Amino acid sequence: MEINLTEANGVAILSLKGRLDLSSGSLLKDQVKKLFEDEKTNIHLDLAEVEFINSSGLGGLVSLMKETRLRKGRLTLSNLASYVQEIFDITQLSHIFEIFVSQEEALNSYQTVNAG
Amino acid sequence: MSTAIDQIAELLTRLQSSDFYEREEAVRSLGSYDADEAVAGLVMALEDPDMGIRELAADLLAQMKGDTTAQLLVSFLGHADIGTRNLAAEILVKIGGEAVPALLSEVDNEDYDIRKFIVDVLGMIKDPAAVDQLCRKLWDENANVAGSAAEALGEIGSREAVPALIGAFENVEDAQLQAAEALGKIGDPSTLEKLYEFMETDDPMVKFAVLEAIGNIGQKDSVPRLMSIVQSDDRTIAETALMAVINVSLQNNDRIDCDLPLDQFSGFLFDGIRNRNRKITEFTLSRSTHWYGADVLSSLLDVLESVDEDDRQRISDILVDAGPTAATTMLDKFATISVVGKLTVLEAIRQFIDDEIAERLLSFADDSEPDVRQKIAHLLGISGYTGAIPILKKLAGDAVGHVRSTAYAALGWLADENEINFLFNGLEDRYSDVRQAAMGALIVVGTPRVVSRFTKDLHHEELERQRLAVSALGMIGDADVVGPLLGAVNHPDASVRKLAVVSLGRIKSVTDMQPLVLALSDESPAVRKAAVTALIEVRGPMAVNDIRALLDDVDVWVRFHTINAIGELGIENHAQYILPHLDDDQDIIRIAAAKALAKMDCREAIPRLRQLGGDKNDDVVQAAQAAMSELEGTV
Numbered sequence: 001m002e003i004n005l006t007e008a009n010g011v012a013i014l015s016l017k018g019r020l021d022l023s024s025g026s027l028l029k030d031q032v033k034k035l036f037e038d039e040k041t042n043i044h045l046d047l048a049e050v051e052f053i054n055s056s057g058l059g060g061l062v063s064l065m066k067e068t069r070l071r072k073g074r075l076t077l078s079n080l081a082s083y084v085q086e087i088f089d090i091t092q093l094s095h096i097f098e099i100f101v102s103q104e105e106a107l108n109s110y111q112t113v114n115a116g
Numbered sequence: 117m118s119t120a121i122d123q124i125a126e127l128l129t130r131l132q133s134s135d136f137y138e139r140e141e142a143v144r145s146l147g148s149y150d151a152d153e154a155v156a157g158l159v160m161a162l163e164d165p166d167m168g169i170r171e172l173a174a175d176l177l178a179q180m181k182g183d184t185t186a187q188l189l190v191s192f193l194g195h196a197d198i199g200t201r202n203l204a205a206e207i208l209v210k211i212g213g214e215a216v217p218a219l220l221s222e223v224d225n226e227d228y229d230i231r232k233f234i235v236d237v238l239g240m241i242k243d244p245a246a247v248d249q250l251c252r253k254l255w256d257e258n259a260n261v262a263g264s265a266a267e268a269l270g271e272i273g274s275r276e277a278v279p280a281l282i283g284a285f286e287n288v289e290d291a292q293l294q295a296a297e298a299l300g301k302i303g304d305p306s307t308l309e310k311l312y313e314f315m316e317t318d319d320p321m322v323k324f325a326v327l328e329a330i331g332n333i334g335q336k337d338s339v340p341r342l343m344s345i346v347q348s349d350d351r352t353i354a355e356t357a358l359m360a361v362i363n364v365s366l367q368n369n370d371r372i373d374c375d376l377p378l379d380q381f382s383g384f385l386f387d388g389i390r391n392r393n394r395k396i397t398e399f400t401l402s403r404s405t406h407w408y409g410a411d412v413l414s415s416l417l418d419v420l421e422s423v424d425e426d427d428r429q430r431i432s433d434i435l436v437d438a439g440p441t442a443a444t445t446m447l448d449k450f451a452t453i454s455v456v457g458k459l460t461v462l463e464a465i466r467q468f469i470d471d472e473i474a475e476r477l478l479s480f481a482d483d484s485e486p487d488v489r490q491k492i493a494h495l496l497g498i499s500g501y502t503g504a505i506p507i508l509k510k511l512a513g514d515a516v517g518h519v520r521s522t523a524y525a526a527l528g529w530l531a532d533e534n535e536i537n538f539l540f541n542g543l544e545d546r547y548s549d550v551r552q553a554a555m556g557a558l559i560v561v562g563t564p565r566v567v568s569r570f571t572k573d574l575h576h577e578e579l580e581r582q583r584l585a586v587s588a589l590g591m592i593g594d595a596d597v598v599g600p601l602l603g604a605v606n607h608p609d610a611s612v613r614k615l616a617v618v619s620l621g622r623i624k625s626v627t628d629m630q631p632l633v634l635a636l637s638d639e640s641p642a643v644r645k646a647a648v649t650a651l652i653e654v655r656g657p658m659a660v661n662d663i664r665a666l667l668d669d670v671d672v673w674v675r676f677h678t679i680n681a682i683g684e685l686g687i688e689n690h691a692q693y694i695l696p697h698l699d700d701d702q703d704i705i706r707i708a709a710a711k712a713l714a715k716m717d718c719r720e721a722i723p724r725l726r727q728l729g730g731d732k733n734d735d736v737v738q739a740a741q742a743a744m745s746e747l748e749g750t751v
Binding site for chain 2: 021052054056062087091095
């Protein structure tokens with residue numbers, strides 16, 4: 001899996017490409033851990049190019065969410081492919097993650113929260 | 117030929133008829149004449165025994181307007197029947213400014229009831245032309261007339277009336293209250309100094325009116341004066357002064373600089389919210405964002421039921437802003453608040469739930485309201501607090517299906533290997549959404565034991581469980597599931613076989629291709645189509661050698677799907693397999709072939725595509741033309 005890191009308005013944006021499974025989930029966790037070490041706790045994952053996610057990938061995301069909550073940060077997701085969205089719906093993870101249709105919409109939500 | 121006067125005279129006679137319909141028709145006809153006699157007839161009809169006819173006459177008179185109409189109606193303001201009097205007043209108000217001269221001509225009528233009525237109507241018409249005369253009526257010998265004149269001047273809102281109103285306040289004791297109210301409505305800041313003087317009155321009712329007037333004028337400068345009254349020992353006076361401050365504050369976008377002793381007035385303010393006083397609600401909620409005392413939070417929770425959706429959201433935002441420290445107050449009060457309050461608190465807590473808050477929530481998991489239990493289950497799942505697992509297991513046995521469903525989903529976010537047996541029990545639930553939630557939970561847990569259990573379920577006695585198992589294995593999607601899914605390609609049920617093939621295509625890491633290749637010969641067209649897609653997913657272009665046999669499948673949709681799948685690869689060498697299908701009997705196949713060949717950049721197809729331009733089917737013609745322009749554009 002490829003992970004591309006950018007940043008906008010204090011939000012770390014990780015654009016993922018490929019398959020989110022055990023090994024790539026672990027790669028993602030390492031990347032986010034580094035962000036936490038830099039005290040960056042507002043994290044957005046753009047899943048536009050994630051074609052497949054399995055149980056281990058889901059577990060990785062759940063544990064990332066818990067870690068982010070512990071650090072009083074936010075973890076948002078966007079651009080879920082239809083199959084990925086289907087798995088999120090069946091596992092009801094769509095109820096615990098903040099999921100946006102687009103990256104732009106997700107980043108706007110950070111600004112709204114900060115402004116509020 | 118009769119004249120209009122004759123016709124009106126005839127209609128006036130018919131107004132006396134005992135027949136309702138004749139009288140109604142006469143009234144309607146009178147409305148079409150532009151003559152004083154017709155107006156007189158309609159005014160007479162205001163005394164008709166039937167209410168419908170009276171109202172019809174009133175409507176027609178209001179449309180006719182005119183001085184004669186107004187004059188005649190004014191004479192009715194002294195009518196013995198109160199209903200007729202009120203009807204005349206209503207028409208005069210509808211006539212508006214045109215009725216003012218007629219009203220003013222009788223403003224000194226010897227009957228004080230008529231004078232008061234006229235003054236009241238002038239106030240409702242709100243025409244500044246009446247201001248001078250109304251100012252004079254502030255000195256009417258009758259106190260009611262004077263008071264009504266002050267009220268009317270307030271309604272008109274003209275600053276010209278200010279000196280007269282101040283004079284009346286100072287000299288006409290019975291008009292003080294109305295004069296103060298009128299000054300407030302006119303809203304001229306130059307009157308404030310006088311109003312500050314008037315605040316010293318001993319009459320509490322007048323004092324209320326003065327304070328309200330100061331508030332209505334809305335000048336920030338008046339806040340210090342009002343603040344001195346806010347400290348009054350007299351509670352009612354103090355609350356009226358506070359209300360005036362609120363008015364000033366709202367008119368200045370809450371930009372007043374004063375330290376209000378809000379804690380002393382929390383009862384008044386929150387009662388105001390409860391009574392749906394818009395100004396108090398607006399002020400209190402805007403102040404509450406910086407007013408986080410435990411009592412305030414507690415009061416906010418109490419009024420949640422009394423406010424509309426927007427204000428409920430504002431309160432929820434305030435609770436969120438108050439942060440985790442407010443959770444203690446919210447949870448202390450949780451058991452005593454309304455269901456709406458509980459759901460709002462839970463939504464607020466969602467933002468900062470941690471192990472400690474989750475631990476406290478456990479004691480409310482037996483709430484009598486299912487929506488509350490469901491929300492608690494959800495929050496316990498979000499919290500990540502594994503100490504909540506026993507309570508979630510209890511909620512997974514709740515009498516209400518949606519509570520069970522949420523509890524199973526939450527268990528999936530928290531549970532581990534130890535809870536697998538429990539989660540599998542959820543697959544036996546009588547409701548499909550609960551069964552699906554349990555399946556979702558098991559997918560998240562997704563350990564080898566889960567895979568093993570689902571593999572056994574592929575041969576469960578119930579077909580639904582077999583289908584659920586193959587779906588779950590596909591979504592678990594780890595290497596462990598490939599073997600069971602390859603086995604399921606030979607399952608007796610076609611839908612299970614299809615799901616297994618689709619999942620294998622998604623998982624991709626399949627080394628044994630044989631089952632997928634065999635699936636190309638499956639008796640079910642749906643399985644054969646799935647096998648085409650899966651083989652391309654797993655093997656890429658190398659799969660074409662296997663799947664091209666299905667270009668001649670007996671099922672037209674399998675052929676269609678295979679052409680599309682090969683076309684999507686976009687490899688020109690494969691065009692040789694597709695070209696013959698431009699001559700297929702089926703329109704849909706010729707269309708698919710044209711599109712696929714364009715994607716493959718097969719210019720060799722152009723002559724045959726040109727021939728298809730004369731095809732009997734318009735869609736084929738369009739597809740051929742589109743393919744040609746794509747191919748010719750690449751030359």
